Amino acid sequence: MAFKVIQPGMLALLQDLGRHGYQHLGITSGGPMDELAFRWANALLDNDSNAAQIEITFGMFTLEAQASTSIAITGADLRATLNDKVILPWQTYPIHKGDVLAFHQPRFGLRAYLAVKGGFLAQPVLGSVATVMREKLGGLTGAGDKLSKGNLLPFHATTQHQQRAVPRLALPNYDQVEIDVVTGYQFKHFSGLDRARFFSSTYTLSQHCDRMGYRLTGAAVGRDQKGIISEGIAYGAIQIPSDGQPIVLLRDRQTIGGYPKIGCVTNFSGALLSQKKPDDSIGFRYISVDQAERERHLQMARIHQWR
Structure with a gap:
């Protein structure tokens, strides 16, 4: 009882909410790039919030069902079809043996999430099935492999x-340009001009965007900043290297780094950012820690109450 991968697409990964508690060993968390979409997919099926799903980047991914089940699709609109009939994200669908589910090129957004009733079945590595290719951890094989043609994805x-x-x-607005940022203790080391430039400029996503981080191009900031002693890196940290072009670090980030950090994108703004494509434009918007906490509590409470 499984889905068989017919076409693997550009990048399809098995993910849960991540591998936590191992950063001191140099092991990153992994997990879904768009946590909000991931949580809603499991909520739609009454799954455990950590049930494994498939994160599909850019589409071109096709599966064939070998048994009946119920699925949910959330996140980007990748022009999904079920037996060649167009279906929309953010809802559930019944699946029968022999059905063919396909994801094509994006209509909007970049990453879609496919959940199955009860979650996909895989053996956890260090307590998680989250796939981190760079570290060769998690996924269907346990070795961090992306999904490939012929793979069988078991489910009940x-x-x-x-x-x-x-x-x-x-529903999130994936067209939103503003990305919320909480400033950190290193923010005060940047000049007033650099701070103003950072929050008033428009940045473009470069071609160097992946699950590890998004490199941006635009107004340079903090070129006069000196390196710092390497320290632990939180999700969403915005590093400023010597060229002054920000790098937003995401789910598969390295665990330590020595570039100064001007701030940190919030969890759900990071999710919005992960749905952007190279050459898209964004701007940064300051919010306080209290505002960020309230926003997260609101989103989580909305899912909980809906359940």
């Missing part, structure tokens, strides 16, 4: 299905 078959959709008010 079921004929039970409930038609559900995420409430319209809860």
Whole structure:
């Protein structure tokens, strides 16, 4: 009882909420780039919030069902089809043996999430199935491999299905340009001009964007900053290297680094950022830690109450 991979696409990875508690050993967390979309997909199916899903980047991914089940699709609109009929994200669908589910090139966003009733089945590595290719950890094989043609993705078959959709008010706006930033203790070391330039400039995503981090191009800041003693790196940290072009570090980031950091994108703004493509434009918006916490509590409470 599984889905068989017919076409592997550019990048399809098995993910759960991540591998936590090992950064002191140099092991990063991994997990879904768009956590909000991931959590909603599991909520739609009444799955455990950590149930494994497939993160599909840029589409061109095709599966064939070998048993009946119920699925949810959230995140980017990758022009998904079920038996060649167009289906939309942010809702559930019944699946029967022999059905073919395909994801094509993006209509909007970059990453979609495919959840199955009960979650995909894989053996955890260090407590998680999250795939981190750079560290050769997690995934279907446990060795950090991306999904490939012929892979069988096991699940518990079921004929039970409930038609559900995420409430319209809860849908994220992937066209949003502003990315929320919380400043850190190193922010005060940047000049007033650099701070103003950072928050008033428009940045373009470079071609060097992946699960490890997004490199940006635009107004240079902090060129006069000296390196710092290497220290632990949090999710969303915005490093400023010697060329002054910001780097936003994401799920597969390195665990330590010695570049100064002007701030940190919030969890759900990082999710919005992960749905942007190279050459898209963004701007940074300051918010306080209290505001960031309130936003996260609101999003989590909305999912909890919906469940």
